Structures are given as structure tokens and as C-alpha cells.
Amino acid sequence: MNMKKQLLFLLFALLALCASAAPNDVFSVGDITYSVTLDSYSGKPGIVAVKSLSAQGKAKTSLKLDIPGVVSYNGYKYKVGVINYDAFKGQSNISVVQIRYNITRIAQSAFENCTSLTTVYMPSSLTNVGYRAFGGCTALRSVYYANATPSSTSVEPGSFPENSGMTLYVSKAHPNSKENARKVTAFDYFSTIKKHEYACDFILGEHGYFCVTKAPLSDGSTRGEMSLVGVYADDNFNYAWSGAYNNGILDFDVVEIADSACLGNTNIKNVYLSSYSKLRRIGDSAFNGCSSIEWVQMATSSLQQIGKYAFKGCNLLTTIKLPENVDSCSAYFVDGCTKLGYISVDSKNTNYASYNGILYDKGLTILFRCPEGYTYKKVLDSNSLPPTLKKVGNYAFEYCKYVEEIYFPYGLTSFGVGTFRYCSGLTTLQLPSSHTGWGEGSFVGASALDVLYVNQEDAYGLEVSRRVNEFDDCKRGTLYVGG
Secondary structure, eight states: OHHHHHHHHHHHHHHHHHHHOOTTTTTEEETTEEEEEOOOOOTTTTTEEEEEEEHHHHHHHSSEEEEEEEETTTTTEEEEEEEEEETTTTOEEEEEEEEEEEEEEOOOTTOOOOOOOEEEEEEETOEEEESSTTTOOOOOOOEEEHHHHHHHHHTTTSSSSOOEEEEEOOSSTTTHHHHHHHTTTTTTTTEEEEEEETSSSEEEEEEEEEEEEEEOOTTTTSSSSEEEEEEESSSSSSSOOOOEEEEEEEEEEEEOOTTTTTOOOOOOOOOEOOOOOOEEEETTTTTTTTTTOEEOOOOOOTTEETTTTTTTOOOOOOOOEEEOOEEEHHHHHHHHTTTTEEEETTOSSSEEETTTTEETTTTTTTTOOTTTTTTSSSSETTTTTTTOOOOEEEETTTOTTTOOOOEEEEOOOOOTTTTTTOTTTTEEEEOOOTOEEOOTTTTTTTTTOOEEEETTTTTTTTTTTGGGGGGSSSSSSSSOOOO
């Protein structure tokens, strides 16, 4: 009988250990103690609140506190939703706090008087920071906040201390994140506000830093979307990756390379984006100044937009190809790529086309960009320019130093601002009688231009005799021949 009682006791104890925690139950994992607000059932994660430091956390003399968005206990997963009132108040051993995605609220006085706290990282999911949440944190100097659209109702006035020299770092995933932050009263005591990749939601060592731009539904029926805002390692773009990520309970897809995400990173050598299955946009200046990039692979059918200066200054690039579904590509996306000799376009693309390595609209009526290192043809004439050409865009030939002669076909009506700026090898230019005007600064730096053929002296917009200063940088040979 005693043996049976012992076995029953062990069985009940085992069942208790395997059961999910019930509401108001308290448990500790690592440095943190949690309070259950919703138990886990039918395989669905429960919800917990952060209650305090655990005994382990309190015993540490210096603590970099990492508050997870998902915690596991007794084999069950729980979403971490809230950091409770007074949770860490007066804990002088905390130096850094990393708050992970999923957490939505920091309650009043949660970190009040944490006098050793210098740095805080907050996710975009955090939509409420309570009064004096960080009050009295006299050592606080740096706050990284991934929420790009905070307000004075979501971040309550008085939630941060009045320390001098504090810097707020905001998300790179939103063009107006700095301006939005400046409107928040609670941030008035931050002397500096600027963008930084550390103001992010996820740090994936093999892939980079990411901000959530669209939250998934809590029931998992809709996947979240995120933007890559920086690289964690120089080889993050070397390998195939679908861009899909699960944070333990929710799914996300990379849909964007943010504006200036990798700006000025001279260590990136390859950019392989073909396997990013949901990537829709490469932002403005995303890889601007990445002067060591040797090749870019963008052959993903999901890509739709390429921003201005996306690959500016990638001096080692020799070719680049637009995928099939790109419908918005800045003509300036490869400015400063001095060795780029050829732009190609997927034949299925219905918006853009390549003709002899030069970028046009699909109908070959608008010339958008001749690459700066173009050497495929030194003389552009009826054999190398499409007969359908009507317009040449702004700065279309800027810095194309290897093109020597251009003879435009009849039907061309105009070219834009700065079209031939710094075409230092251009010696001869012929415009048809259909041409009616050029934009300002079209010949700045065209120092070798010696012969310009036009058919009418005072055709609208030309007015050659009145615009002689347009040719100040040219050789001034035969700059005009009337037809």
C-alpha cells in the first residue's frame, strides 16, 4: 500500500510538472520571473507578464538584461506581453536592457531608479511606455526604438529622465522616423535623434538587422512583414535565404531592403537576393557607397521597386539586371558605378527594356540611363539607338566618358536636365530636326564636345545664340550648324 501511495504521489507530481501554468501562476526562467495572464491550451501559446528579476538575476553584480518576446516553461510556450508596474524598480545592477519583439507595454515605474542603466533597446511592438518607466535612470544615455510612428499617447510624457547628453536612435525602416520622434513630448530631453540599424526588432547573425513593418495577426493567419535595415556580418548577402523567419510563435517575411540600409559599407562584396521570395523593394541608397560589391543578383519575381541611388558608387560592378516584375526603377539607381558597362532587363518585364546595354522604357521611346562605364558602342547612331526613341531623360548620359559620338534618330523631341554632364569623351552630337529643346546644364563638363549639329537656330527651347553659356565647358569648335 505504501508503494502504491508513493507511485501515485510521483505520478501526480509528474503531471503537475508537465501541466501548463495557470493564470496568476509565477515561474522563473533565467534572470526573470514571470506571471501568467493566459494559460497555454490546445497547442496555442499562453501569455505572461514580466514580474521582476529572479533570484538568479538579483544575485548578479552587473546584468545585461535580455527580456525575450517568447519564453518556454515546462514544455509550453508563452508570449511575453507586458513588463509590469515596478518590475525592476531600484535594481541598480542592470546596465543594459534588451526588450524583444512581442512586448507591447512597459508599465509605470518599471525601470525607475535603475541607476546603472545606460542603454535600452525597444521593439516596434512596444506601443505603450508608462509614466516614469525610466524615471530616475541617471546613467541612461542611449535608447534604441524600432517603433517608427510613436506618439505622446503611446510614450507618455515623463517616461524618460531629464538627463543631458541622451541620444535616441530610431528605425531606418521609415523615411520619417526622426521627424515622428521629434513630435513626442517624452523625447524632448534627448539632445540627439538619429537613425541606426540597432533600432530594430530582430538580430539574425546570418542575415542582418530587421524591423517589422507590418505586424502579423496573433492567430497566425497573416504573416508579418519586415525590412532589412543593416547587415550583421559582411557576408550576410552571400547565401541563399528565402527571407522567412519565425520568432517562436509568429512568422515574418523580408519585403524590403530599407533606405540607406547598407550605406557606405565597403566590406560587402556580393549581393545575392534571388531567393528572397517576398522581397518587393530595394530602397533609396540601400547599397550606396558599397564600393567593394562585385556582383548583384536580383532575379526574384517579387521585386517591384528599386530606389534612387540604390547601388550608387558600387565601382566594381560591371553588369546588372532588372528582374521581370520591376515596375518602378529610378534612373539614378546606378549613378557613380564607373565600371558598369551593361544594364540588362528580363525579357518578361513589361515596363523596362535593354537595348544594346542601355536602359529604356518597354516601348523604347524613353532612354533612361546609359551606364557610366559603357564601352559596348563608342559611337551611338541609327545602328545602335532604337528608331522609336522620343525622349532622353535627366542625366541619362552623365559621366559616360567612353561614348565619343551620338547621332540621334529622327523622332527625338527633347532631352532633360544635365543629360551630357561630364561626358568627357563626347566629341560630336547630332540632333534631328524633330528635336525641340534641351534641359539646363546639359553640357556641363562636356569638355571634349567640338561639334554640335542642329537644324534650326531658334527651335523652341534651343535658342542657341542666346544660350552660349551652356557651352562654357566645351571646346567651342563647331558648336552649331544651321540646317
